[in-house]
Every structure is written in C-alpha cells, then in structure tokens.
C-alpha cells in the first residue's frame with residue numbers, strides 16, 4: 001500500500017502522547033522525532049551514543065519543539081536486563097507508550113554471500129532484527145496501556161524483493177517483515193497495530209554508503225518523507241494492521 005509523503009500535522013495532535021524512536025540522533029530517525037515533537041509528542045530518543053543524542057536534543061529544543069527524553073542504548077549489545085530497565089523507567093515515568101518506531105539499522109556490507117564477513121552478518125542481524133524483537137517484547141506491556149498504540153518497523157525494498165549482494169541487510173529486512181506480520185496477527189484483538197514501512201530512497205548516511213556514486217541532490221531529504229510516519233502514528237489516521245506500506249517518492 002502506498003502512502004503519501006506529505007501530511008500536515010496539526011499542532012497538539014500528539015499532545016500527551018509518548019513515542020519511542022530508535023536511531024533518533026540523525027537521519028530519518030531525527031526527522032521523525034522533529035515532526036512528532038512539533039506536534040506535541042514526548043519523544044523518547046533512543047540511540048547508541050549519548051554525545052550524538054545530546055546534539056540532536058539541542059536541535060529539537062532550539063527549534064522550540066516539545067522537549068524529548070534521551071535514552072542511550074547500544075542495540076548491538078543490549079541485554080534483556082537493559083530492556084527490562086527501559087520498560088520499568090517508561091512505565092514509572094509515563095505509564096504508557098503510544099508509538100514505537102523501529103528505525104535504527106546498519107547496512108552491513110554489500111558482498112556476495114560466499115565472501116560475506118561472518119562477524120558483520122551477526123551484528124547486522126542483531127541490530128536490525130533481534131534487537132527490535134527484544135525491544136518490542138519488553139515494551140508490549142506499556143503499549144497495552146495506550147488507548148491507541150501504533151508500532152512501525154522501518155523496512156526496505158530489499159526486504160520485499162531479493163537483490164544480489166545485499167546480504168545480511170536484506171535478510172534482516174525480510175526477517176522484520178515476517179516478524180511484523182506475526183506480531184500483527186498475535187495482537188489483532190488488542191489496541192496495538194503493527195505495520196512495516198519502506199521509506200524509499202532518502203539522502204542519509206546509509207544511502208551514501210550504499211550508493212557512493214549517486215548524485216545525492218537527486219535524492220529526497222529524510223524531512224520530505226518523515227511526515228508519513230507521523231500520519232501513521234496519529235489517532236486521526238485510519239488504523240491499519242499487518243500491512244506492508246511504502247512512502248511515495
């Protein structure tokens with residue numbers, strides 16, 4: 001299903017809503033954070049590096065948007081105990097979670113399977129697939145406390161169609177599609193909806209690493225596509241569940 005990239009978000013549309021965004025310090029995650037904070041959401045910005053998160057926090061606050069909360073956590077090394085602590089902190093401070101955007105990912109390397117670096121394979125699967133599983137598992141209790149909770153997994157074209165040399169990244173995104181579909185069926189009778197979103201191409205560090213020879217001026221900025229995520233998380237948009245969504249170019 002194609003969703004439009006442009007959406008005008010009403011001020012206060014996310015007032016009293018709490019949304020956690022992973023990889024919120026830069027790229028698409030920061031663009032999503034800015035849109036949500038502009039509409040009044042308290043965004044829990046999760047990222048692996050505190051310095052980088054603080055830099056992004058300043059950008060949100062300097063723009064006069066709703067103050068976010070920073071949550072440093074390296075998704076590669078995070079343990080069940082770390083996720084339990086996050087659940088406890090979140091429930092103590094907010095009592096609920098209205099939105100969860102699984103955005104953080106790494107590209108791994110572009111290499112034939114025959115030569116794929118085994119350590120990088122594990123890291124990519126850990127950050128892009130196993131960490132979203134654990135984070136979701138520990139945050140379901142907080143999502144169940146919301147009247148309308150929405151979970152989005154960022155996917156990719158190569159998570160829906162195989163392409164040679166995309167290795168662990170492609171496999172992790174195929175995995176996230178399967179995981180999201182399974183979860184959406186399990187939670188069908190709850191107030192939690194689950195969908196995947198392929199954002200299409202965006203001018204970020206990941207895109208530059210994947211297509212170093214590309215003229216980046218032809219690639220849309222993440223800010224041009226991030227409003228679609230606010231639309232999907234908003235209670236004023238129709239609730240959909242178990243869909244593979246794509247943001248229009």
Ligand SMILES: NC(=O)c1ccc[n+]([C@@H]2O[C@H](COP(=O)([O-])OP(=O)(O)OC[C@H]3O[C@@H](n4cnc5c(N)ncnc54)[C@H](OP(=O)(O)O)[C@@H]3O)[C@@H](O)[C@H]2O)c1
Nearest residue numbers: 023027028048075076103104105154201202204205206207
């Ligand atoms: N850009 C595109 O054209 C495109 C196309 C299709 C799909 N996507 C998907 O869209 C999403 C956003 O992509 P992007 O282009 O914004 O990527 P990006 O610029 O590479 O940003 C990735 C984000 O993930 C974070 N991250 C990586 N490893 C982490 C870890 N171990 N723990 C916590 N955070 C970690 C990064 O933090 P650090 O700053 O600390 O590294 C950064 O905030 C991804 O899921 C990607 O697969 C992107």
